[in-house]
Amino acid sequence: MPWQRLETLLHPLLARLGPRFLTRRAVWGMALFVIAVAIMALDFLPQKLDLTVGQPSPRDFKAPQGIVYESEVLTQKAREEAARQVAPVYRVDNTVVASLTGQVDSIFQSIREINNSTGDANERVARLKERLNQFKLAPAIIQALATADSGTINNLANATKSIINQVMGEAVPQDALNTARDKMLAAVETSGIDARYRPLVAALLRELDLKPNLIYDVAATMQKQEKARAEVVPVQVTIRQGEKIVSDGELVTAEDIEALQKLGLLRTGTSWGGFIGLILFQGILVALMLLYLRFFKPDIYGDNHLLLLLGLLWLIFLVFSRGVVAISLGGRPDLARLVGYLMPVAAGSMLVAILLDAQVAVIFTVFLGLEAGIISGNYYQFAAAGFISGLTGIYCVAHLSHRSDLARSSLFLMLANLLSVVALGLMLKDTLFQLSIAAGLALANGLLSTVLTIGFLPFLENSFGITTAVKLLELSDPNHPLLKRLLLEAPGTYHHSILVGNLAEAAANAVGADSLLARVGAYYHDIGKLKRPYFFIENQVTPENPHDRLAPTLSTLIISCHVKDGLEMAREFHLPRVIQDIIAQHHGATLMSYFYHKACENSRDEKEVAADDFRYEGPKPQSKEAAIVMLADSVEAGIRSLPKAxxxxxxxFIRKIIKEKLEDNQLEASDLTFRELTVIAEAFMRVLNGIFHTRVEYPEVVVKEIERRKNRNGVLHKQSAG
Known part of the structure; x- marks a missing residue:
């Protein structure tokens, strides 16, 4: 096996990474990644012409054709110049005032604690002197503080903080700190503070650790610079055909290299640097994709086959895209780059939406759009066109209900591609000729994407065993061999299945389940009855019922066997697994109450009859669709027994059936909620009301008048014909 050889080659490397990596998933993942990077890396191969800035040109370079482009080099220079012109931004740091007032609060809190202590006046004076030693206050001031009450201390603290807020509340740079301190000391004299305590407040303000509150705001300055850069209009460069770009021996500038690059005369930059950057970027994209699947789509992340399918779709897209960009339009570089509009991003998006999930397809579209931008030469317009095309494709196939929807999607794709390409061309100031070429490529892209989707879909569907809406639509064809046999050999069961399909489809639509799967599953849920059709009452054309002559246990065995028989026939005709599940689960472990009660009546002791012997073997419905088919089957079979519907x-009756299934725990594994059961009952009613609606009874007089007119019209018709 090829994968075994690859695993053997990579085993030493994987062994270093740890045993968790010694899996086929890791081997396949690394192989796909290496192949993808190899396809993408063709643009980073060494070129025979490699000019660098500051070196002399090896020859004359002239423009083979005229071109207009946005110069990234000149635009970047203009942006940097605009950023340099931005004045620095400063802001006021409010934490400086908070820190200063905090220091003041700490000092006055110490004074309060000393004054509120239990010692005598002399002891408080001694402690205050020790605490306020740094301020070198006169004994009279300390004596006054020792006798001050809490209100006086609070007023002093508030007055001090008010002075600080008044002065430091304004912008104070580093070189204005001394001036600010002088302002605060001057404010003490005019603040109305008691003269006895002014020396204390002044000393406290002198000792404060002042810091500037006007600081350089790096983030705001950078934001302002970025805004200035963003406001710079991209610089347009016009080069006429035959114009000399750089002369032989002339020192090459960045603008020259960019012009030569745009003209397709050479590529710039280090190939190894670009290759490493490509690997890192691809690694980031793949990691983000896997993280999304792990956290939001664990069922896909845990399935190696589905991950392999995503990887193969990635490679298929890269191969087609690489072939697309190799197309040369008349040898003109300005037109050759437009072939990027032909890259079939929508094909990958639609295939993922059909085969896996529409939400995964959206993420995959972003993934492929970025790849398209890289392959096409790092042009954002091709990535943007890819996004629009892919999202349109997902919308077209998200609710696939007819085969014609796939073909019809090409029209929507062509329209979306055309509008996006025209819009991008106008934004990029393309010429009318370039716009016409791009529009033609966009229309071709819509057709190509649809053709690729239709072509690859059956192959991928069969190879990976995925049941898509298209597959279900094929199974819903009445000409399918099983359905034709059901119609001819068990017509009652066939019509029963059709009605169950209608009920199941309406209910699934109402609760947001897969209505197509529910309908097709209902069509095939009773195919096992083909083995013994006349043992089922809907296929009995005579009043005689064969079960009347059989023991209840034997009748139970015959009836329950239609589930096993149906599974055998489903496997024989290769029906999808989801259909087989519905066949196996459509009765769950339901009790066949008729035969159970019949057995109880025939038995002398009802305790000898075990109810479990008269139940289907199950399993119980594991999905909403299987549970809906179970309910629809029971409702359709039982509604006909009503004397007057x-x-x-x-x-x-419908609510009774649902209640019985619920109480019998037949719905416990299906994830149906009580609210959804109510919605299902209402959906059943809408369908059944259309089937069993009452008919208007015409009065006898009206009937006679209708007959009279019909006869009269017949006579007139004969006379006119004669």
Whole structure:
């Protein structure tokens, strides 16, 4: 096996990474990644012409054709110049005032604690002197503080903080700190503070650790610079055909290299640097894709086959895209780059949406769009066109209900591609000729993407065993061999299945389940009855019922076997696994109450009859669709036994059936909620009301008048014909 050889080659490297990596998933993942990078890296191969800035040109370079482009070099220079012209931004740091007032609060809190202590006046004076020693206050001031009450201390603290807020609340740079301190000391004299305590406040303000509150705001300055850069209009460069770009021996500038690059005369930059950057970028994209699947789509992340499918679609897209960009349009570089509009991003998006999930397809579209931008020469317009095309494709196939939807999607794709390409061309100031070429490529892209989707879909569907809406639509064809046999050999079961399909489809639509799967599953849920059709009452054309002559246990065995028989036939005709699950689960472990009660009546002791012997083997429905088919099957089979199917009786019967299934724990594994069960009952009623609606009874007089007119018209018709 090829994968075994690859695993053997990579085993030493994987062994260093740890045992968790010794899996086929890791081997396949690394192989796909290496192949993808190899395809992408063709643009980073060494070129025979490699000019660098500051070196002399090896020859004359002239423009083979005229071109207009946005110069990234000149635009960047203009942006940097605009950023240099931006004045630095400063802001006021409010934490400086908070820090200063905090220091003041700490000092006055110490004074309060000393004054509120239990010692005598002399002891408080001694402690205050020790605490306020740094301020070198006169004994009279300390004596006054020792006798001050809490209100006086609070007023002093508030007055001091008010002075600080008044002065430091304004912008104070580093060179204005001394001036600010002088302002605060001057404010002490005019603040109304008691003269006895002014020396204390002044000393405290002198000792404060002042810091500037006007600081350089790096983030705001950078934001302002970025805004200035963004406001710079891209610089347009016009080069006429035959114009000399750089002369032989002339020192090459960045602008020259960019012009030569745009003209397709050479590529600039270090090939190894670009190659490493490509690997890193691809690694980031793949890692983000896997993280999304792990956290939001664990069922896909845990399936190696589905991950391999995503990887193969990635490689298929890269191969087609690489072939697209190799197309040369008349040898003109300005037109050759437009072939990027032909890259079939929508094909990958639609295939993922059909085969896996529409949400995964959106993420995959972003992934492929970025790849398209890189392959096409790092042009954002091709990535943007890819996004629009891919999202349109997902919308077209998200609710696939007919085969014609795939073909019809090409029209929507062509229209979306055309509009996006025209819009991008106008934004990029393309010429009318370039716009016409791009528009033609966009229309071709829509057709190509649809053709690729239709072509690859059956192959991928069969190879990976995925049941898509297209597959289900094929199975819903009445000409399918099983359905034709059901119609001819068990017509009652066939019509029963059709009605169950209608009920199941309406209910699935109402609760947001897969209505197509529910309908097709209902068509095939009773195919096992083909083995013994006349043992089922809907296929009995005579009043005689064969079960009347059989023991209840034997009748139970015959009836329950239609599930096993149906599974065998489903496997024989290669029906998808999801259909097989519905066949196996459409009765769950339901009790066959008729035969159970019949056995109880025939038995002398009802305790000898075990109810479990009269149940289907299951399993119980594991999905919403299987549970809906179970309910629809029971409702359709039982509704015909109602003596008079009025809307009220039907609704009561439907709710009774659902309640019995619920109480019998048949719905516990299906994830249906109580609210959804109510919605299902309402959906059943809408369908059944259309089937069993009452007909208007015409009065006898009206009937006679209709007959009279019909006879009269017949006579007139004969006379006119004669």
């Amino acid at each position: 009025t809307p009220g009786r039907m609704e009561g």
